[in-house]
Amino acid sequence: MVDDGMVLLSDTRTNAGLDNISTYKKMFTFEDPGKRIIVILTAGSLSVTQTVLAKLEEATESGPENKNSVFGPGTTLQVAEMIGALLSEVSVNFRAKLNGMAQSASASLIVAGQSVGGKQRLFLIYPEGNFIEATSDTPFLQIGEHKYGKPILDRVIQRNTTLQDARKAALLSMDSTLRSNLSVGMPLDLAIIKNNEFSFKEQTRIEAGDPEFLAMSEAWSEALRDSFTSIPISNDPS
């Protein structure tokens, strides 16, 4: 989340063990033109996140008076609170059933959006339903397999970073994660929302062979190798 807007990026790989890999989208978007825009990103147990999203979608279709509609009255904060409560409810219900089988299921969500009259908001919702919000000190949030891609974001992202640079940093962060961890995989879903706009500036699925992504990935690899070579060795052990 930068001053000009928000960049959201997710992969699509779901695995139940390494020999049971599937593609499921982890980005879900809701648009009430001119009034509200909400993006939900998911990580963790597919059974939990699919149930939460199915409930949210059903409630939203049934009308804004439904307490679980993302287009209900109130603020983006209230939407995040409602989604947190739903996540907690679904998780508790699942856990009660799974405990008997000594299995576990937990999930976390990112909820991003804006409601007319309010600011853009970006929340990370924990499995228990509580959440934290991005601030100018902590402009980005990550869920799931987040560590490999954090160093580039730590170095680049500030609140005054341009939207183009934020997009580039998100893609390069995901590129590092893709290279270092098998449980993260193409295609990617990318969404960009400009501040005070209630529609998507960009909403793309980036497929495995995408020439733009490949070129960016290759240019980054080459630049990193060049950077590595350029660092002087002040203490030569040879």
Place this chain on the structure above:
Amino acid sequence: MVDDGMVLLSDTRTNAGLDNISTYKKMFTFEDPGKRIIVILTAGSLSVTQTVLAKLEEATESGPENKNSVFGPGTTLQVAEMIGALLSEVSVNFRAKLNGMAQSASASLIVAGQSVGGKQRLFLIYPEGNFIEATSDTPFLQIGEHKYGKPILDRVIQRNTTLQDARKAALLSMDSTLRSNLSVGMPLDLAIIKNNEFSFKEQTRIEAGDPEFLAMSEAWSEALRDSFTSIPISNDPS
């Protein structure tokens, strides 16, 4: 581990909760001049690793006939097996006591070394005492908070990487980890062993204000920022 030798690097931060941070070394070296050199790196529960190392040091001082001496007869592989068995024994003993208090303690080790007549070997020992070995396909091993620093190693380290480049990559990998995670901290311990040499090419403690490390870290940050800026934006969302 590269063709020319091995680079070993550890931080020194130990924490039991964020308000109880201490400095303990995590690198332990054993030299039997001309015959064997062994380096042990530790991660995880300090109570487990200190007990294992205390037992190893006591056994090694008592003479090579002691079954837990790292200078006993046999190969580097046999030393790694002995250390794995000791780690497992200490862990099981601790766990039995801790289970009653609903606490946990586990640790993993890296054991690196060479015995005269054998090759350099590099092992990662799991808390259960079993281990894996570095190969030409997987030339580097990490324990502890390893994810932040893995992308740079994934991109740079191959078996034919020079020892100087391996040293640089290890330091830059640790630099990324230091920036992204509070539980990793200076000073660092660095050791370099050349192939078929039974002494240290370099053995240094790098303190927090070390000018070489600061210069390398700053040069890397600058090179990364320049690299980032140099990547073309093929799809401009503005």
